[in-house]
Amino acid sequence: MPLVKNPILPGFNPDPSILRVGKDYYIATSTFEWYPGVQIHHSTDLANWTLLTRPLTRQSQLDMRGDPDSCGVWAPCLTHDGDKFWLVYTDVKRKDGSFKDAHNYIAWADKIDGGEWSDPVYVNSSGFDPSLFHDPDSGKKYFVNMLWDHRRRPLLFAGIAVQEWNAKTRKLVGERKNVYQGTDLQLAEAPHVYKRNGWYYMLIAEGGTGYEHACTFARSKDIWGPYETHPDKYIVTSKDHPRAALQRAGHGDIVETEDGRTYLVHLTGRPTTQARRCVLGRETAIQECYWGEDDWLYVKNGPVPSLWVDLPGKRDESKYWEEKRYTFEDGLHRDFQWLRTPETERIFNVKDGKLTLTGREAIGSWFEQALVARRQEHFSYDAETVIDFSPTDERQFAGLTAYYCRYNFFYLTVTAHSDGQRELLIMSSEASWPIGNLNTPYVPYVQIPNEGKVKLALTIRGNQLQFYYAVLGSGDEELKKMGPVFDASIVSDECGGHQQHGSFTGAFVAGEERAGCLC
Structure with a gap:
């Protein structure tokens, strides 16, 4: 396979959620206060990505007037249950101080592009960066989210909670259970759940969004826990390697190719100057992974993220460096x-x-x-x-x-x-x-x-x-x-x-x- 240089989505493209449907891959990323909401890129080879759509396009789906800087749409989760595409996202109205106004929604569509996404259904405001897990065995759907407890200082992060979500009534049902508190790195958030070989696996982000960021992995035989932490704790992080080319590595998601290879996408930053400033913001990188004989996932050459990665496709670098001239005969360009x-x-x-x-x-x-x-x-x-x-x-x-x-x-x-x-x-x-x-x-x-x-x-x-x-x-x-x-x-x-x-x-x-x- 050809070597491809990270990041795969350069510039402001944080909090990636990745999905494969057939031969097509999709990555959804956060847009915060920028409209329309949520960027979805498309690829057929994991190397070459094209901006496909921004699904939150109308007032009934999203209105961020008054949202402060770096609020708005946080950490979308894009999934497919074999029938529909599902999009979970948070609209943050306030983030500074002890209280956060973070409203969580779910929308859906038959087609990811070319069709109309539904008006969103409000879920709750108990935390941010949630995901929707479709259990392949029971057919049930679970809303997985971090809990924000404004009383607990200085951390405020109270753990990862699971609750069933009924797609027919479009409501949360049953008991909500706090199932995992993360590690001593703290700030557990952005959970994704997967099922493989009878295990429920949970990938979370920890350590904040700066240079201590990490992807933490855990597993359980039951969706409700208890979850044990990966023997290495963090499957990808740059926190102990300040000279690594890719810094701030964390907040990830996992995808499998048609032939059974496993990859993890994650946010990253490439600092410049002695002040370590990331002028391109948080970008999306990808890492090759493998499953060990112990049924744990490992990042190849990890946990430090690799700058060069083996991918199924070879990237067309000419498109990355080409000059862009914008005219308006056909409307406003998608960029x-x-x-x-x-x-x-x-x-x-x-x-x-x-x-x-x-x-x-x-x-x-x-x-x-x-x-x-x-x-x-x-x-x-x-x-x-x-x-x-x-x-x-x-x-x-x-x-x-x-x-x-x-x-x-x-x-x-x-x-x-x-x-x-x-x-x-x-x-x-x-x-x-x-x-x-x-x-x-x-x-x-x-x-x-x-x-x-x-x-x-x-x-x-x-x-x-x-x-x-x-x-x-x-x-x-x-x-x-x-x-x-x-x-x-x-x-x-x-x-x-x-x-x-x-x-x-x-x-x-x-x-x-x-x-x-x-x-």
Whole structure:
């Protein structure tokens, strides 16, 4: 089998849930506050993946207006019971502090793409990152979830619970039982259950989402426990190997190929700079596994995750490195997302080959901002856009941003002075991290003619970001530098404005507009 380099889903693609149906593999990943909800990629060889769909597309399924940064859709679980696809997900409305408002839902569909996913059924709000296990022998379905106990300090994580879920009544039934508390690494969450050779196996995440992260494995002869922990405890982790290429390894799921090989997908991070900042966020990697004679699962060459893995397919690297040019003749390209709102007509429309943003609230709003973005998937890249914008008010902005969250972004914007003269300025929260106060103007503004389209550009080379601009139709259309070289590593998980284990997304490059006055 050919060697393929990790990660298989680069950029912000955390918390993978993997599924095989026939010859087709699917991975669902978290999208947090980015809309539409849940990314599902497709592959036939585990090496080459294509973004297939984002199933949570309408207000009856998901409305995240008001969800803070790194809240929203957490840790989807994608399964198939031989008849339907099932999707379990959490919509987190609050995460900081002792209380968490984490609402769990189940949706389903006959077809994963091309068909309509159901409106979700509310399950409970007892924890986050749940899964749905379909017992192949009894035919019963079990809702498996971590328990969040706001009274237990400082840990708050109370163990993994199992309860039957009735697909006909669409309700939890019977007793809920706390079946497994994890190991001394603590923070047990994100459970998945499997059945093999008469054993119920449970894979959980422990150690938080930072550099202590791990996948812990346990098993029992009964779904209700007791569960014994794997003799090695953690089947994949980088926590004791700070020089490993893949860090933050944890939160995984298992899949078997048609010919009986076993693989584990897991989230990972690739830190840069001496500060170990993951500008690409948490990505999805894959590891080859094997079952030992003791009926325990082991990661090949583990528990430290391998950078290179034997997979059934050979990856087409040309697609990974190809230049992307986006036009809007056929609508908004699937690579793009926006923040929180299902009412897209209020923030953008695509017509006559153009993307038009309708200015709403300021960049960093948790409710309604006109921002359309795509993920950063490479450590170095160039981005350009042409905007047609004639502001008359100093409260009106439109431009290009390297964006992580309301606390961390760099924003080159076309705006106007109070006298109506059009100008360029850069806004940034860099110098005030982690407080998140906006520095504006961060560098002296540049006056530009009041008429004419403007090309805005940025380059990122590792941890260095440089903005550029050109006024089209001016006779001098060569891109000129705007502002100093900024520290691009600020746009990362580690600088997301939260405490440790609190920032979960990744860097985006985006077009954004603010109206300033909506009267």
